[in-house]
Amino acid sequence: MNSISFFSYKSINISYFMAFALFSGILSYIISSILAKEYKMDKSKIQDIYMILLIVGFIGARLGYVLMNFNLFKGKLLSILSLSHYNLSLLGGAVSGILALAILSRKYKMEFNNLLSIFVIPFYFSITISIWVLKFDYLMLMSSSIGKRENVILLVSVMFLLAMILQLYLENKVKNKYITPIILVVVMALYYVI
Amino acid sequence: MNKKVLAIVLVAVVLVAGLFYLTAFRDDKNEDIPSESSISDNVDGNVENNEEIVEGHEEHDHEHYIETDIEIGKPAPDFTLLNLDGEEVSLSDYRGQYVLINFWATSCKYCDIEMPDLDRLDEENDDLIVLAVNVMEEKSLVENYIKEGGYKFPVVLDEDGKVAITYLVSSFPTSYFVDKEGILLGGVPGMMTYAQMNQLLDGIRGDE
Numbered sequence: 001m002n003s004i005s006f007f008s009y010k011s012i013n014i015s016y017f018m019a020f021a022l023f024s025g026i027l028s029y030i031i032s033s034i035l036a037k038e039y040k041m042d043k044s045k046i047q048d049i050y051m052i053l054l055i056v057g058f059i060g061a062r063l064g065y066v067l068m069n070f071n072l073f074k075g076k077l078l079s080i081l082s083l084s085h086y087n088l089s090l091l092g093g094a095v096s097g098i099l100a101l102a103i104l105s106r107k108y109k110m111e112f113n114n115l116l117s118i119f120v121i122p123f124y125f126s127i128t129i130s131i132w133v134l135k136f137d138y139l140m141l142m143s144s145s146i147g148k149r150e151n152v153i154l155l156v157s158v159m160f161l162l163a164m165i166l167q168l169y170l171e172n173k174v175k176n177k178y179i180t181p182i183i184l185v186v187v188m189a190l191y192y193v194i
Numbered sequence: 195m196n197k198k199v200l201a202i203v204l205v206a207v208v209l210v211a212g213l214f215y216l217t218a219f220r221d222d223k224n225e226d227i228p229s230e231s232s233i234s235d236n237v238d239g240n241v242e243n244n245e246e247i248v249e250g251h252e253e254h255d256h257e258h259y260i261e262t263d264i265e266i267g268k269p270a271p272d273f274t275l276l277n278l279d280g281e282e283v284s285l286s287d288y289r290g291q292y293v294l295i296n297f298w299a300t301s302c303k304y305c306d307i308e309m310p311d312l313d314r315l316d317e318e319n320d321d322l323i324v325l326a327v328n329v330m331e332e333k334s335l336v337e338n339y340i341k342e343g344g345y346k347f348p349v350v351l352d353e354d355g356k357v358a359i360t361y362l363v364s365s366f367p368t369s370y371f372v373d374k375e376g377i378l379l380g381g382v383p384g385m386m387t388y389a390q391m392n393q394l395l396d397g398i399r400g401d402e
Contacts, residue, residue: 015383027205034198073389087390125202129209135217137380153217157210164206168199 006136016136024129025054028122035118041110046118049104053119056100057093064092094123094188117171117180124164124187131156152194159194163187264361270295270370270378273357275327275350278337283350285325286376292322292398293372294391297358299329300339302366304385309343311388315395316347321374322395325350329358329366371398 006019029050036046065087066073066080073080101119105112131153163183170179264271270293274284285293296312298305316324324347328336333351340349352358361370361381369386371379371394379398386394 031202034202038196038198069389069393087393121202125206128206129213132210132213132217135213154214157213161206161210165203168203 016133020130020133020136024126027129028126031122031125032118035121039114039118041114041118045108045110049101049108049115050119050122052104053097053100057097058088060096060099061088061090061093064089064095067092090127090191091188094184097123113177113180116184117167120167120180120184121164124160124167128157128160128164131160156191156194159187159190264378266378266380268378269376270372271357271360272376273352273360275352275357277348277350278333278340283325283348285372288323288325288372289376290374292319292374292395294322294324295361295370295372296324296326297329297352297361297363297366297368298326299331299366300335301331305367308367308385309345311386311391313343313345313347314388315391319395321399323348327352327357329363330355371395373398 006014006016029047032046032050033043036043062080068089068091069087097119098116101115102112104110105115134153163186167180167183170183270285272284272286274282277283285295294312294315296305296308298309300306312324312326315322326345326347326349328349329352331351336349336351361368365383367385368381368383370381373379382390382394
């Protein structure tokens, strides 16, 4: 078995990261569409916002990594543009996503809290699934904050899964606008503590 | 929770369970392969030893051939190629050091950008060797390129491209990291920056 790539044929090479990103990205798109209908929001607007968040989140993940490791880029600012999946930051992606969501909520005239409570679900879902890519890509595992500790990947995956379930459950049970950000902050803090 | 929301949760649970099972199964399989010390013994030889393994595979034992295949956590396939002085250089010559195998070509623009950083990495790290494998180009062309760049790292010529094929190189540059025991740690298709190289190297060192 070739463990370097998920799929390789002649000049076509799909890395495990790309395969996981595509898979979770597509499923998250479907989930966003389902939730838009559930929360009685404009499905096409939600889909548009999802696509924008995807791009902004990716750029933010890169910028977050650069800011957190700025000493590596001193005197070589052009190398910031050299992207690879080894040098992205989850926190950067999440923060930029939230900022973009705040701007988009004004543009689309939609309640920020409602949008946040929709989009945290695909976010939790994506991490629940995508974190497993570390088990397939050894270099990525070593360059991540998680390291090569046994069962940490399972722990992180289950943590985001529980956050998703909790969010879905409490969303209807507790009508409190702080529930969504509290769960998000707690789960992100635990991710970096773990 | 209604049915659709429950379905989302169910899909997530099934996927997590599936991925856990799949990766646990892979780990179990890896435990079945020889211990690291016995693997190290296997890669301790030169290319002749590997040829023997391949011959053994053809005649008797199918499992031995797998050891020449490329897989993370297993011995990196050994090879012996000629350097620019016409001397034989094997990957196994560098046991005891980390090796960054870099597949490249003079015609590759990104290799050109990456080369000075590889040279710097090679010079600044005593425990790392950058082994630049030029793929299927004229020796004189490679010689001129290396001379003009003033690069100090070892350069070998993969004249028929067989090593590149073994290492599943589909584009230039492609780099692989090999640990001190000759175990393949992973590959990076595409150009790396100096920062990325250091980041990965630190990760590898930190993992030991």
